[in-house]
Amino acid sequence: MDARQEKPIGIFDSGIGGLTVAHAISKVLPDEQLIYYGDTAHLPYGDKSLGLIQEYSIKIAKFLIEEKKCKAIVIACNTASAAAYEYLRDELKGLIPVINVIDPMIEYVIQHNSIHHVGIIATKTTIAAGVYQEKLKRRKPSLLFSTLATPLLAPMIEEGFVHNRISQTVLEEYLNHKELSAIDSLILACTHYPLIKKEIDAFYNQQVLILDSAEIVAAKLKKILEHERLISLGTKRKDQFYVSDWSRSFEETTKVFYGEKIDLIEQKL
Numbered sequence: 001m002d003a004r005q006e007k008p009i010g011i012f013d014s015g016i017g018g019l020t021v022a023h024a025i026s027k028v029l030p031d032e033q034l035i036y037y038g039d040t041a042h043l044p045y046g047d048k049s050l051g052l053i054q055e056y057s058i059k060i061a062k063f064l065i066e067e068k069k070c071k072a073i074v075i076a077c078n079t080a081s082a083a084a085y086e087y088l089r090d091e092l093k094g095l096i097p098v099i100n101v102i103d104p105m106i107e108y109v110i111q112h113n114s115i116h117h118v119g120i121i122a123t124k125t126t127i128a129a130g131v132y133q134e135k136l137k138r139r140k141p142s143l144l145f146s147t148l149a150t151p152l153l154a155p156m157i158e159e160g161f162v163h164n165r166i167s168q169t170v171l172e173e174y175l176n177h178k179e180l181s182a183i184d185s186l187i188l189a190c191t192h193y194p195l196i197k198k199e200i201d202a203f204y205n206q207q208v209l210i211l212d213s214a215e216i217v218a219a220k221l222k223k224i225l226e227h228e229r230l231i232s233l234g235t236k237r238k239d240q241f242y243v244s245d246w247s248r249s250f251e252e253t254t255k256v257f258y259g260e261k262i263d264l265i266e267q268k269l
């Protein structure tokens with residue numbers, strides 16, 4: 001047996017939105033120990049510069065690798081994936097697998113021939129970084145895509161505003177945008193958005209395929225761990241959830257994202 005197999009999987013996001021990905025991972029890999037880090041002190045990442053997000057991301061990655069001994073890292077945030085994935089991969093020099101949330105979604109979209117015109121909604125930084133656009137264009141030039149920055153959605157969801165009049169108005173304002181008028185599918189390119197997937201689906205009367213990365217990324221991670229022979233064979237150890245700034249409201253909101261109550265530990269880096 002390889003000792004690395006029993007090490008945990010590190011997952012990080014700017015806040016607690018990445019818990020939607022962590023939850024999907026816990027379903028697909030129930031015996032793995034997860035160490036989650038939400039950088040709540042620096043949230044939102046969605047309007048920060050690429051350089052700053054890279055600085056935050058490498059600190060978190062080092063915490064997960066050096067202190068928590070993680071065997072793989074999942075960047076459970078589109079903004080950090082767009083801004084810092086390649087930087088992290090270069091800095092970590094292949095030490096452990098690093099998985100982002102963008103590439104598995106690109107793979108999924110290009111393999112589905114029923115998708116002809118895909119919309120992408122995300123934070124300002126994710127849209128401005130152009131990573132989805134560049135990868136889709138390169139991998140499938142015939143595919144049409146339209147993008148829209150929807151910066152109010154993540155803070156709104158993080159505050160727990162998900163099923164009320166305000167959230168409905170904000171969402172409709174964005175989805176009625178002419179950029180998105182001819183799409184047949186929509187990528188929720190922010191790990192917070194699965195929380196309003198039902199409302200988005202209802203807006204389109206179930207006529208648009210709504211794509212969120214949580215399950216696709218979890219399946220990809222499983223494949224990588226199998227390929228690298230890193231799947232745990234031992235008994236499940238307790239997951240740990242860290243944030244850079246603890247608040248009661250974060251802890252209460254976690255239940256919405258993770259499906260069950262979790263205790264957050266404050267860990268400044």
Ligand code: DGL
Nearest residue numbers: 014044045046078079191
């Ligand atoms: N969860 C992050 C993402 O997937 C966005 C939230 C933020 O702006 O920090 O893009």
